[in-house]
Amino acid sequence: MDSIKNLLLTGLSVFLFFVIVNPLNAQNIELHGFLQTNFSARTAETRGILTPQGNPLPGYLLGDERVQLQISKSSTNVRLLSKTDFFYDAVSKKMNLDIREAYIDLTLGKFDIRTGRQIITWGLGDLVFINDVFPKDWVAFASSQPLEYLKAGADAININFFPGFTSFQLVVIPFYQSDVLPTGERITVYDPFPDIAYRQEIQPELSIGNTQIAGRLYRYVGNFDISLYYYRGFWGSPPGFITTPNRDSLTITHPGLNLYGTSVQGPLLNGVLSFESGYLNSRDDAEGTSPGIENSQVRYLLGYQRPFGENFSINLQYYGEYIQNYKKMVGSLPVPTNREELRHTLSLRLTQYFSYQTLRLSFFAYYSPNERDYYFNPEFRYDFGSDIYLNVGGTYFGGKKDDTFLGQFDKNDNIYFVLRYAF
Amino acid sequence: MKFIRKRIHNLIILMLTSLFVAGTVSSLNAQENLPGKEIIKKSQQEFFYPGNDFKAKVQMKLINKNGKERIRELTMLRLNIGEQEDQKYYMYFHQPADVREMTFMVWKYSKKNDDRWLYVPSIKLVRQIAANDKNSSFVGSDFSYEDVTGREIHLDEHTLKEENTINGNSAYVVESIPKDKKSTFFSRKVSWIDKSTFLPLKEEYYDKRGDLHKTFTAAKIETVQGIETIMQRTMTNNKNGHHTIVVFEKVKYNVGLKEDIFTERYLRNAPQEWIQ
Numbered sequence: 001m002d003s004i005k006n007l008l009l010t011g012l013s014v015f016l017f018f019v020i021v022n023p024l025n026a027q028n029i030e031l032h033g034f035l036q037t038n039f040s041a042r043t044a045e046t047r048g049i050l051t052p053q054g055n056p057l058p059g060y061l062l063g064d065e066r067v068q069l070q071i072s073k074s075s076t077n078v079r080l081l082s083k084t085d086f087f088y089d090a091v092s093k094k095m096n097l098d099i100r101e102a103y104i105d106l107t108l109g110k111f112d113i114r115t116g117r118q119i120i121t122w123g124l125g126d127l128v129f130i131n132d133v134f135p136k137d138w139v140a141f142a143s144s145q146p147l148e149y150l151k152a153g154a155d156a157i158n159i160n161f162f163p164g165f166t167s168f169q170l171v172v173i174p175f176y177q178s179d180v181l182p183t184g185e186r187i188t189v190y191d192p193f194p195d196i197a198y199r200q201e202i203q204p205e206l207s208i209g210n211t212q213i214a215g216r217l218y219r220y221v222g223n224f225d226i227s228l229y230y231y232r233g234f235w236g237s238p239p240g241f242i243t244t245p246n247r248d249s250l251t252i253t254h255p256g257l258n259l260y261g262t263s264v265q266g267p268l269l270n271g272v273l274s275f276e277s278g279y280l281n282s283r284d285d286a287e288g289t290s291p292g293i294e295n296s297q298v299r300y301l302l303g304y305q306r307p308f309g310e311n312f313s314i315n316l317q318y319y320g321e322y323i324q325n326y327k328k329m330v331g332s333l334p335v336p337t338n339r340e341e342l343r344h345t346l347s348l349r350l351t352q353y354f355s356y357q358t359l360r361l362s363f364f365a366y367y368s369p370n371e372r373d374y375y376f377n378p379e380f381r382y383d384f385g386s387d388i389y390l391n392v393g394g395t396y397f398g399g400k401k402d403d404t405f406l407g408q409f410d411k412n413d414n415i416y417f418v419l420r421y422a423f
Numbered sequence: 424m425k426f427i428r429k430r431i432h433n434l435i436i437l438m439l440t441s442l443f444v445a446g447t448v449s450s451l452n453a454q455e456n457l458p459g460k461e462i463i464k465k466s467q468q469e470f471f472y473p474g475n476d477f478k479a480k481v482q483m484k485l486i487n488k489n490g491k492e493r494i495r496e497l498t499m500l501r502l503n504i505g506e507q508e509d510q511k512y513y514m515y516f517h518q519p520a521d522v523r524e525m526t527f528m529v530w531k532y533s534k535k536n537d538d539r540w541l542y543v544p545s546i547k548l549v550r551q552i553a554a555n556d557k558n559s560s561f562v563g564s565d566f567s568y569e570d571v572t573g574r575e576i577h578l579d580e581h582t583l584k585e586e587n588t589i590n591g592n593s594a595y596v597v598e599s600i601p602k603d604k605k606s607t608f609f610s611r612k613v614s615w616i617d618k619s620t621f622l623p624l625k626e627e628y629y630d631k632r633g634d635l636h637k638t639f640t641a642a643k644i645e646t647v648q649g650i651e652t653i654m655q656r657t658m659t660n661n662k663n664g665h666h667t668i669v670v671f672e673k674v675k676y677n678v679g680l681k682e683d684i685f686t687e688r689y690l691r692n693a694p695q696e697w698i699q
Contacts, residue, residue, distance in 0.1 A: 162686075223530065
């Protein structure tokens with residue numbers, strides 16, 4: 001069904017594309033994209049772990065061959081763009097397509113308006129998201145697809161207003177899109193209800209009241225970038241859940257979320273300092289006593305990046321997640337938790353270039369000193385010319401406990417490679 | 424008393440006259456024989472600052488010692504800001520395909536570190552990046568960031584060594600020695616600066632051991648809107664044979680760029696009328 005829907009959507013977008021393009025005097029249509037092979041092999045021992053269908057976990061997380069086609073047409077005030085991936089997934093032995101982006105840009109004086117499927121990235125964190133409430137694909141991330149696949153498109157109207165003294169952005173997302181979360185078929189994670197076989201997901205009803213609204217105000221103050229954020233929508237990840245009293249079915253839900261945040265970025269001591277924070281108000285569980293609804297939280301990030309010498313740079317981050325009604329939350333949970341009231345995490349990214357930036361070695365480490373879990377990603381990238389590159393790396397998760405944020409991914413360690421030819 | 428007053432009066436006139444004469448003589452000397460710093464200052468004005476603004480399509484060929492080429496192609500916009508020698512740069516990448524639509528912005532200050540922002544189109548991410556690494560390679564080429572936007576004059580001691588002829592052009596030969604030896608990779612730079620246009624025709628950078636490290640040459644100079652412009656330049660790494668050839672096309676000055684182009688709005692949403 002999904003592939004038929006996708007096919008129809010592509011047909012529609014291509015049709016619309018040409019209907020709109022023709023009156024604009026069909027020339028300067030640009031075609032770009034890439035061909036890519038992306039394999040990822042599981043290195044973690046998974047004997048005895050079964051998928052929900054009762055099969056052993058696949059030894060490969062990815063066997064992905066894809067073509068991305070980007071068609072665009074620009075004039076001074078209008079731009080049309082569609083970016084569609086056609087791919088074969090050798091693990092599921094299925095062909096599919098994915099409309100990554102398909103939008104129309106209008107520039108009207110002090111307004112820039114983007115309508116359609118689009119990727120939006122907010123905030124300053126390196127793999128840490130506070131005010132970036134837009135859809136994410138955590139399965140793509142954990143299975144070592146290139147980083148851009150962590151971000152999924154949202155079908156939205158994105159209005160930007162630039163009156164001068166400050167800039168405004170308003171994103172309206174009428175159709176809710178869930179984050180892509182592990183289901184145990186390829187990426188296995190901690191499951192508090194291993195005995196419940198029947199599972200379903202309920203998305204927020206399609207109504208005007210459920211339209212997601214995200215706003216951002218930003219400006220430069222000196223050479224600092226300052227932003228204020230607001231979001232009214234739903235928890236993407238972690239989602240909520242409801243179990244029936246006799247524990248025979250589990251329903252994934254998306255409880256209400258209001259977010260108020262801020263970020264500041266600017267130069268400090270030959271580097272760049274970043275600060276971001278957010279208050280996540282879980283509006284469907286103000287008391288913090290519902291076991292199936294994520295508690296309200298305060299999240300904050302302090303980051304600093306700077307180069308050392310000509311080809312080496314370091315990015316350090318501290319990220320904290322403070323649960324607002326921790327005692328009530330712990331008391332309400334049906335199973336014990338290893339979550340801390342204040343989760344601390346430290347991350348470090350090292351990047352070193354060689355040979356006129358044709359070779360890049362990078363290392364990313366993410367570690368929580370109090371929940372004792374980690375994520376490591378060493379990577380090697382080599383450019384064979386202007387258009388072909390090879391990425392080889394490893395993705396390692398682990399932790400002392402198997403239910404913490406990163407510890408639960410323990411059985412998904414993998415080595416991967418990506419070979420891409422871009423045109 | 425009258426006599427004394429007259430003596431003082433005469434003395435003042437004499438002092439003022441001699442000051443005026445000395446000033447005239449020294450300014451005459453300066454014109455005939457500019458000191459090194461003045462030459463470099465004028466050269467930087469002609470090289471990095473001509474016009475109020477500037478637009479060009481820039482083709483870069485990065486060539487290794489085996490002759491293997493990589494391509495970079497970008498549109499560069501530059502705007503001069505105020506009297507302080509501050510500038511803003513905006514770059515939009517057309518090639519290679521992997522970084523197409525990437526944009527890069529620099530706010531250059533004469534008195535402090537620059538600010539730089541980068542936009543990554545695949546994830547629609549804008550981030551500020553640190554700018555203390557002025558000797559880092561610009562997009563993998565032999566040109567450093569400093570070569571692209573200019574090195575601060577006060578960082579070096581500039582001395583006019585001689586006047587010479589290079590490729591049939593008479594040139595000032597100026598030696599520049601960094602005041603803080605640890606601040607950069609070179610220990611000495613020798614510049615051949617055209618006496619009539621003040622454009623650098625050749626520059627040699629010597630490393631800390633005194634060996635020739637890299638060489639800049641201006642291969643083609645044309646007059647655009649009355650402004651002498653280097654249309655083709657090469658930077659060669661004399662140690663490993665890697666070199667970068669940069670060709671400017673579609674050069675225009677005073678196109679009417681406004682400061683708002685150099686903001687996050689246009690980093691995310693490239694101004695179509697300027698980047699083609």
